[in-house]
Every structure is written in C-alpha cells, then in structure tokens.
Amino acid sequence: MKLGAYTAVLHDKPIAEALTMLRDLGLTSAEINSGGFLPAPHLPIADIRVSQDARDTYLGMFTDAGITLTALNCNGNPLHPDPEVRNKHGQDVLDAIELGALLGVKRVVTMSGLPGTDAGAKLPAWSVLPWDSSYLDARDYQWNEVAVPYWRDVQARAVDADVRVCIEMHPHNVVYNPATMLRLAEQIDATHVGAEMDPSHLMWQGIDPVRAIEALGGLVYHAAAKDVRINDAVQVNGVLDDRHGRVAADDPNAISLGGRYTLSTWPESSSWDFVAVGRGHDVAYWSRFLAALQKVDPDMAVNIEHEDAELGQLEGLESAAETLLEASRSA
Secondary structure, eight states: OEEEEEGGGGTTSOHHHHHHHHHHTTOOEEEEEOSTTSOOTTOOHHHHHHOHHHHHHHHHHHHHHTOEEEEEEOOSOTTOSSHHHHHHHHHHHHHHHHHHHHHTOOEEEEOOOOOOSSTTOSSOOOOSOOOSHHHHHHHHIIIIIIIHHHHHHHHHHHHHHTOEEEEEOOSSSSOOSHHHHHHHHHHTTOSSEEEEEOHHHHHTTTOOHHHHHHHHGGGEEEEEEOEEEEOTTHHHHOSOOOOOBOOOTTSTTOOBOSTTOBOOBOOTTOSEEEEOTTSSSOHHHHHHHHHHHHHHOTTOEEEEOOOOTTSOHHHHHHHHHHHHHHHHHHO
16 A cells, blocks of 8 residues: 655645655655646646656656655546636546556546536536435436536546546535445446545545445545544534635635635634544544555555645644554554
C-alpha cells in the first residue's frame, strides 16, 4: 500500500520541494492537481503533452525523491448547467485521462458532477430526499439526460487510455454514496470508472467507510485520507447545516470554483468540520480503514488531503502523516 498526500496543500512550493517534504514525512505517494476547481502549479501540462523528454524529466523528480506519482486530480463539476464551468471542468476530466496515459499514471480522481433540475436550469440542484415526485423528475433528468451520457463517454475514453477514473463520492454531486456509485457503474457498464474512497464525506453523512468499502469491493480504485470531527451543534442542526456565507468574486480572499462562483465561508459553531487524520477518528479506526482497502487492492494508494482549518499547512500534513503511518503499521 502506498501512503502519500495530495500536493494541493503545498501549492506554494515548487514541485521538487513538495516531493522532498513528503519523503521527509515518510510518505511514498503523491497526487497532483491537473485542473477542475484548482489550478495545476505542479504539473507542466503543455510540456508533457508535446515532449517525451519533458515527461521523463518530470517523472525523474519523483524517482529522485523516492515518491510515486499515483494519481492526477481534477475535482470539479463537469455537469454544471453554466457552460463556463461545465465546458472547462468537463474537458479537464478528459484531458486528465490523456495526461495520465502519457505519464503512465493509471488513476484520475474527480467528482461525478451535478446538473440543474431541467434543460432550462441555470444553477446546479441537489435532490437529497426525493419524497415529492417533482424531485424524482429532476433526478431522472440529471441522470438520464446529462450524467449517464457524459460518463459513458468518459468510460470509453478511459478504456482506450487504460486509465481508471476514480469518483470522489461527494455531496452536491449525483454520486455521493455507495448506492449512487453503484447506480452509475451499472448504467454505464463501468470497467474503468469507479470510486475514490474519501471517507470524510461519508463520515458526516453517517456512513461507515469500512462498510462502504466492503459494499463497493473492486469498484474502489483509489483512496484519500481525510477525517471529520462531529461537533455538539449537530444535536441541534443536524448534518445538513446550510449556514454558510457568501464571498464576492472580487474579494481578494475569494477562492474561485470556476466562472463567477466562489468557495463559501464555513458556519460558526458548525455541526461538523474537516480535520487532519486522527483528530476525528483514532489510530485504531484508521487501521481498520487501511486494512479494508488492502483487502481490495494491496497496492492501493491512500493520499492525505489536508483541509483542517485549525492547523497550519505543514502542521496538519505532519499530524495526518504521523497518524496514517502508525495506522498502517497496525494494519
């Protein structure tokens, strides 16, 4: 099993320095952003496309650091009803498949995406609990008219490239839990589209990630290491807490998510928070998580994704790496 990190947390460091930092933490795997919501400071896309020498030089940095490039990441919304977002994010997934094939990287991580409710919609809409048949109408449109045709094309391209596309089961996407992952896989006859097992988004939904791994089995192609802490406020507001705030696109602190859309502020006294590995669930839990993944694929990569707002850039990465490595020894 390869334990590493998604280098988006080290976006301000040159790639060679970022890889050295991972090695010094005892990690052996790296996941590099290639598009989607985030830019790609660690991937010279234009050079990789046109030059074998550039590809060899780039991969040589990983070899020199003792790190394996295990995945490209292009999380975004390839089904967004706004064409400014959809066209870019949708193409980024296809480009990542191409780049992965050129580099010999067999995993591309992304999200399934979320359309609007109908062909005239301008904004994405997530039908969480379709108790009213109008929500079923919206869900049928989202799946039958938008998601399935797009993902059938992705499946075909992934087969041709011999690259596996790993969907992060993320709320506000059509695929957000094992049932929806299995539904998509069945509807597109998936052989090269499966799951990226990021346990954090399952945890706050009340899903046991170990049980989810067992349910999905060989559909799990890749994994993330990110933890969640459930707070006392969940007893009052539940996990579906919408008290987020708006950040204007022209705010100097705004984080763009494509087009005119930005990352919202997090609620105060939140129901739950993303935290570094070990700050929500203990070493014993993470050991069980790794053991379950190992049963699916002994060579699977598990990459830390640091989004703990209470810990600094390196502090959070170091804390997560320490816990993950200890859990691996136990597993």
